Amino acid sequence: MSKMxxxxxxxxxxxxxxxxxxxxxxPLSIKVGVIPNADGSAYLEWGQNKVYxxxxxxxxxxxxxxxxxxxxxxxxxxxxxxxxxxxxxxPGPNRRDHEISKVLGxxxxxxxFTENFPNTEIGVFVEVADSNAGSRVACLVAxxxxxxxxxxxxxxxVSAVGVGKAFNEIVLDLNKDEEDAPDAVDTPLAIIPNSxxxxxxxxxxxxxxxxxxxxxxxxIKGCMQVYEVQKKALADRFQxxxxxxxxxxxxVLGNEVSKKEIxxxxxxxxxxxxxxxxxxxEDKSKKVRK
Amino acid sequence: MRxxxxxxxxxxxxxxxxxxKRADGRALDEMREFSVVKDKFENAEGSAIVRLGKTExxxxxxxxxxxxxxxxxDEGAISVGxxxxxxxxxxxxxxxxxxxxxxxxxxxxxGIRESKSIDFKKLCIxxxxxxxxxxxxxxxxxxxxxxxxxxxxxxxxxFMNSRIPKINVDNKIIKHEYEGKIELKRLPVLTTFVKVGxxxxxxPTYVEEKAAEARYSVATTEDGFIxxxxxxxxxxxxxxxxxxxxxxxxxxxxxxxxxxxxx
Numbered sequence: 204m205s206k207m208x209x210x211x212x213x214x215x216x217x218x219x220x221x222x223x224x225x226x227x228x229x230p231l232s233i234k235v236g237v238i239p240n241a242d243g244s245a246y247l248e249w250g251q252n253k254v255y256x257x258x259x260x261x262x263x264x265x266x267x268x269x270x271x272x273x274x275x276x277x278x279x280x281x282x283x284x285x286x287x288x289x290x291x292x293x294p295g296p297n298r299r300d301h302e303i304s305k306v307l308g309x310x311x312x313x314x315x316f317t318e319n320f321p322n323t324e325i326g327v328f329v330e331v332a333d334s335n336a337g338s339r340v341a342c343l344v345a346x347x348x349x350x351x352x353x354x355x356x357x358x359x360x361v362s363a364v365g366v367g368k369a370f371n372e373i374v375l376d377l378n379k380d381e382e383d384a385p386d387a388v389d390t391p392l393a394i395i396p397n398s399x400x401x402x403x404x405x406x407x408x409x410x411x412x413x414x415x416x417x418x419x420x421x422x423i424k425g426c427m428q429v430y431e432v433q434k435k436a437l438a439d440r441f442q443x444x445x446x447x448x449x450x451x452x453x454x455v456l457g458n459e460v461s462k463k464e465i466x467x468x469x470x471x472x473x474x475x476x477x478x479x480x481x482x483x484x485e486d487k488s489k490k491v492r493k
Numbered sequence: 494m495r496x497x498x499x500x501x502x503x504x505x506x507x508x509x510x511x512x513x514k515r516a517d518g519r520a521l522d523e524m525r526e527f528s529v530v531k532d533k534f535e536n537a538e539g540s541a542i543v544r545l546g547k548t549e550x551x552x553x554x555x556x557x558x559x560x561x562x563x564x565x566x567d568e569g570a571i572s573v574g575x576x577x578x579x580x581x582x583x584x585x586x587x588x589x590x591x592x593x594x595x596x597x598x599x600x601x602x603x604g605i606r607e608s609k610s611i612d613f614k615k616l617c618i619x620x621x622x623x624x625x626x627x628x629x630x631x632x633x634x635x636x637x638x639x640x641x642x643x644x645x646x647x648x649x650x651x652f653m654n655s656r657i658p659k660i661n662v663d664n665k666i667i668k669h670e671y672e673g674k675i676e677l678k679r680l681p682v683l684t685t686f687v688k689v690g691x692x693x694x695x696x697p698t699y700v701e702e703k704a705a706e707a708r709y710s711v712a713t714t715e716d717g718f719i720x721x722x723x724x725x726x727x728x729x730x731x732x733x734x735x736x737x738x739x740x741x742x743x744x745x746x747x748x749x750x751x752x753x754x755x756x
Contacts, residue, residue, distance in 0.1 A: 238549075238581070238635045239547050240547075240581065240582050240635050240637070251536075255551075256580075257581075259583050262583070280579060280587050282587075284551065284553060284630060284632055285574065285630040286534060286536060286537035286554065287536055287537075291557055291628055294576065294630065296587075328580035330578060330580050330632060330634070332534050332551050332553075333536055333537070334536065335535075
């Protein structure tokens with residue numbers, strides 16, 4: 204608290220309250236495939252933020268009146284645990300939760316080839332277990348990894364970051380102290396790096412036209428950094444061990460090879476096929492669009 | 494409501510149970526392995542991630558200053574909440590608390606509250622005016638059955654490690670500063686059983702719960718007390734069966750406590 208009472212000016216200090224550079228992200232780590240029941244899932248830690256994301260579907264959309272005969276419905280459910288904030292949150296979704304669920308769903312909707320799955324729903328559930336500013340972008344990043352984990356065909360991953368202004372400087376990935384700055388501007392931004400499309404953009408605070416240019420530039424740069432972490436997390440999940448010719452022959456001919464070995468490798472092999480086929484699909488649809 | 498468990502799975506589980514077997518190869522009276530991560534979430538006063546087999550829950554405690562109840566002017570209070578959120582299972586839906594969520598929360602609550610392991614008088618700030626209310630909430634992250642016991646283990650870990658925030662003269666919480674801890678005098682461990690194919694199964698999985706004719710939970714303490722019981726689902730138990738489950742509850746409880754002391 205004491206730090207907040209002093210007049211902080213990042214233009215003078217050149218360093219942020221937590222020691223970061225102006226365009227530096229907080230530590231970000233993602234683990235994909237953490238919830239066995241889900242079709243796809245991810246756990247993400249971003250600074251103090253800790254979120255879980257799970258994808259169920261495409262599955263029959265229920266209740267039936269929510270079905271769309273032309274496309275899949277993306278249903279995002281953003282929730283915070285009661286203990287994820289400094290002052291206990293009341294259980295049950297509030298207006299903020301509903302709004303965030305809506306904008307996250309709309310961001311992901313653009314990334315997914317929803318037209319491939321008419322009459323279905325793709326359920327995306329995100330649970331915030333710990334938070335410190337930027338939980339919605341954290342959820343979006345985790346959710347997009349979970350969708351890829353579920354093998355759902357997409358135009359590309361959705362990468363997101365919080366960007367804005369605090370203590371007289373444009374800063375990337377604001378933390379709570381910076382969000383509480385007197386001149387704070389918070390701009391959650393999400394893009395599809397593959398296509399360069401902006402799919403989520405919110406802002407509150409006061410920015411000049413010139414400042415906005417800097418914010419946008421820094422935000423897109425930040426998204427690209429996040430994108431690299433996402434790709435790495437997915438690559439780690441789908442590590443592929445190439446089957447040796449001998450083990451394939453053994454498996455096919457039923458020679459003495461332990462069942463466990465075959466089963467283990469078959470699983471990883473089929474995952475790899477899934478990823479490859481997804482990429483092909485993307486290429487195809489791109490051509491069609493052009 | 495979705496129901497992804499097939500009739501075929503239920504009859505397979507039932508047939509196996511009749512032969513004294515389980516789908517995952519466990520003995521009927523065998524609990525799944527569990528692991529605990531504590532103090533992971535910084536905004537919580539105490540927190541835990543508990544994995545019981547494939548079941549995973551996250552839990553945390555928030556402390557608030559509240560008014561005492563009219564009949565206990567010098568005592569603090571605890572509150573237990575459980576949420577079976579749709580992240581954890583394809584069958585779960587979001588919405589207002591379901592009867593099963595409320596039952597799980599209340600059974601976990603009673604196990605701790607009625608064991609008298611928390612001295613509520615110590616949670617009093619000023620008699621008649623201000624007391625600590627300790628809110629414990631847990632969320633299913635992946636549900637493979639027995640959220641009762643997973644929630645109970647999470648509750649014990651959270652209460653064992655929960656900090657009490659510092660307060661100023663107006664009884665307002667000073668952020669990020671703490672003094673003291675909640676003390677647990679006993680460790681009441683909940684153990685849950687189901688009856689499938691006429692046999693008693695300890696620590697049921699999701700499918701075993703679906704196949705259950707009846708369910709029974711008992712909370713036991715290290716000094717030989719039973720602090721809560723709950724029979725659920727439509728079927729029934731004989732007294733011999735109940736006594737068998739209580740004895741097994743004490744035995745399992747001791748093993749769980751041994752592990753919890755090391756966390």
